[in-house]
Amino acid sequence: TLHAYGIVAHAGRWYVTGKDARIGEDRTFRLDRIAEARTRPGSFEAPVGPGPAQRVLSAFATAEYRYEVTLRIHGTVEQIRAHLPAGIATLEDHGPAAGQDRATERWLRVELRAERLDWLPRVLASLDRPFVIERPDELRDLVTALADRLASCARRA
Template sequence: MTRPTGRVLTLLELLQSGGTRTVAELADRLGVEGRTVRRYVAHLIDLDVPVESVRGRYGGYRLAPGYRLPPLMLSDDEALAVLLGLVAGRRSGLMTTGHTASETASAKIRRVLPQHVARRLDTLLESLAFTDQPGEFATPDAGVLLAIADAVRHRRPVSIRYTDRNARRSERTLHAYGIVAHSGRWYVTGTDPEIGEDRTFRLDRIADARTLPGSFEAPVDPDPAQRVVSGFATAEYRHQVTLRIHGTVEQIRAQLPPAVARLEEYDAPTADQDRATERWLRVEVRAERLDWLPPVLASLDRPFVIERPDELRALVMAHADRLASYARQA
């Protein structure tokens, strides 16, 4: 912010964060001289904001203890960031309380904004278009999300009541390593101490979560996001697909990312080759349906061999016949 009013508000935000701020620190953060900081402090005092002057070597300015600032003071840029964040979160499914909370939060922000700022923000949101359709995802319970986040931070076991995709209910203990947002859903990943295996659970399927006594040691650099992505590629699904595709790792990953497929060497590169060299790679995919694979294989435009299942081979041939028939149409 370059306007004096904007700098005064920034000064107020800095003081609100707590503690005593030296004149030199404030001047550096605001990009002004020390005497200008003192003038801004005087402006705040004129507005009945109780700014105290602290003398001594480590002196400066601070807010009086117990002072409560107005509930919302947003600059134009901050208001825009909050509103766009609410819109993006609602469309992507990464909201923890459904559409109603985000809509009421947006309405509250608009009510307290100056009219000219609210009008400009509304104009932007009305003009904004998205290339994808809004997601329709089940949202996790906020209490469950916060309870698991606390268990992750303090490395405490957590008991969860879970309903799987087949509507089977169970209660289990989890050593949670992290929370991951992926493709519009929230997941928690960790170890099930009873079976000693890594597990990943959808947060919207957890009905209750409570921390338990004790603690656990997490593995070094557990990388929760990588565990979730790898878990998708190895999970049990209706169909187990094995392919051999001739190409580079990068070419195949462009259409079959780690969350979808596992890659293994079929023809290992020789000493004078590298990962950018085209070669045969074995690709394993687990899927509930097969109808999406023929278009993906066609878009790869690489030689491939279907090892299993035969059903996929028939679907690919049918897809090729449809494309040929479309091409023959006048």
């Protein structure tokens, strides 16, 4: 039983989000994967807090994947979100930033999960912002390899 409180379109697909009555936690399901639905008697209160769209994006960004990636990137929220949207990564201030404007450059902790890492070095390069890789070490190796390839190509006459 799902106490649905939102239907959200994202990346060409429709999702329903709500509270799973059996386990008491938020769940998100793709609508095209639901074979049957029926209404049940009763009512429930929609939760306070983020709206359905933010809940769906947060579920995507925190889903279980092979790699858990943690970075620190120096920039604005908008600079980072242009390359790592809310459906991919979560952002939080790293260090004291109380009351800072979203347009102010600062260090932000970026967390994301991925099944593969091969795409991430190109995204980090395209940010053109200072960054620190906290984990995993495999990402550091991939970024170094990309930097070496780029430097080698740039030296060619």
